[in-house]
Amino acid sequence: MSKLTPGKLAGLKAVSDHQGVIAAAAMDQRGSLQKSLAKERGAAADAHDLEEFKSLVTEVLTRHASAILLDPEYGLPASKHRNGKGLLLAYEKTGYDATTPGRLPDLLDVWSVRRLKEAGADCIKILLYYTPFEKTSVNDLKHAWIERIGDECLTHDIPFFLEFVGYDADGGDEKSVAYAKKKPEIVSGSMAEFGKARYNVDVLKVEVPVEMTHVEGTRSFKGEKAYTRAQALQHFRDAEAMTHKPFIYLSAGVSNPVFIETLELAGESGTKFNGVLCGRATWKDGIPIYAQKGAAAFKQWLETTGVENINNVNNALKAASPWYLKFGANSLAELG
Template sequence: MGYPADLLGAGADAAGPPAGVSAPNPPRPVGVGPRAPTARALSVGKLRGLQQCADPKGVFVLLALDHRRNLRRLHPMFASEAELVRFKVEVTRELAPSATGVLLDPEYGAAQAVAAGALPGDRGLVVALEATGYSAEAMSGRPQLLEGWSVEKAKRMGAQMAKLLVRYHPEAPGAGEVEALVAQVAAECVRFDLALMIEPLVASGALFPAEKNRAAVEAARRLSAIPGVDLLKMEFPASPEATDEEAAAVCAELSAASRVPWVLLSAAVDFETYQRQVEIACRAGASGVAVGRAVWQEAAQLSGPARLEFLRTAARERLERLRAVVRALARPFTDFYTAEAPLGWYRAYSTYPNPNEEA
């Protein structure tokens, strides 16, 4: 597998990963090679959804654009709903070709990007279920699903995966309530055969780094054990002060704890920091990225031709660099799952309940 020489920087080898990233063993084809000891059987609909959100190797480069309140805080122009839609459509149009899928919200992004032709047909669509995006206020208290929106509607509109963001600490008094909500949503995704990604933001507060590390690992352990959860979108579990070796150990511990593949979100860190985190996480077992602001944040301060120029140059180059790292180092999601389609499978394949039929 080659890498575009003009995107890898000086001194990079176009036949390998970016400079400073040593190549692992040659990537194996999807579905070939050792699987996790506790590989799960996956339904055909969920498997197809994950395939459509990943590349042929089975790794994820997801462009995250489901931000709402936090995006409004980046610039006053986003007080306008029309500007929110314009931004999401423009970023999707310019960057989706460099991603394997795009994460959008149903309010201002998902249907609009499809209707505008901004989301290519060969890229996966992941749609958020929660009532709002990232903000300290929004993430306090019980997570809420977006009113008027559902797993069924996400499936009907053509999404390959649903995503639920929750603020979660495994030892907090409300942990059981969050787990119950995740189980409820996961059951709906099983019912409609839609892949599900859970994004647990670990409440840090005054936690010491070691405590937050343990909380992130335990969150992965507990939430990945819920039937119907197929993918985790995780924060970098190590503290900023951790050495690369310490960070790698924590990421490896998270990988060992999780029963499902996980991808690394970018939060608000700068791109160079995030690329380093991606390299560490993928070497330690992560299956890719779900990257937002680390790639496109500056575009939110721009408009018109200046925004498009930034997206077509700096932002696209960043995403291509991450894509090269992920393809070189990430673990395929197929290591975690098995799937079978015996003759006559369709007879036992569950169908959606018909509301017009009497019980």
């Protein structure tokens, strides 16, 4: 395994719990959060709403998380309320360019890795829409883009967390059973690609390789089968076999009970995942509370239901393994 540089090691330690597991909360949603707040309120949501929402989530949930992921556009005020926990900052623009095919990404205009680090980031996070089944010309652009960011993080000696979210290259419905059957290969293929040394990614933030609503024999199952439970467990193991890099699971907007069952399944498969970066599965149901009843009511909801949600996640993280094992160490202390 490659040796961790001092800055990369410090950054990874900053966002992990004392056991070397990444139990991080995610609050870097921008466009989607703004739309959801406006929809629930029946009126526009502005920058102040986003800043206040993020600050409340951060203040309450970081008491129960090892770190928080925020965006530098609306999340910097929130970063002052993180109870001494680690900070990941997003470097990409929200969403993707819908005018060109291939869901091409873009970086925030007035930010660089240097500036994010100066703003207090312990780690840099990038979201990329990716599928191995996309046209080579499109994926070539994405590969070069990630290489540049990896080199920038290397220069500034800060960990690079890459989150990739799959999609159907043929424009099919990602909620369909047909897509659910393709998903294991999309996740595995993406892990194999971005685990390559040339990208200098330190932690892969990955989707689970199955669609829980299509796994027969789970509580989340909705009746249309893409895989048996045994096949689903094997998909977890197959995805893990694609890389030696530390990887953590994202919650992909599912409900808290579905995400908990997902982590249980990962644990049952014996997969050595290294934690989570979990956003909407903890705070999503509080959006109508904030939009309709305001900040005080939302804070109360966070301190009860929100805390309960994150504690459910933390409990499910008993199945996770410390990331330092991926570097051949038996403890954090061994790494320096």
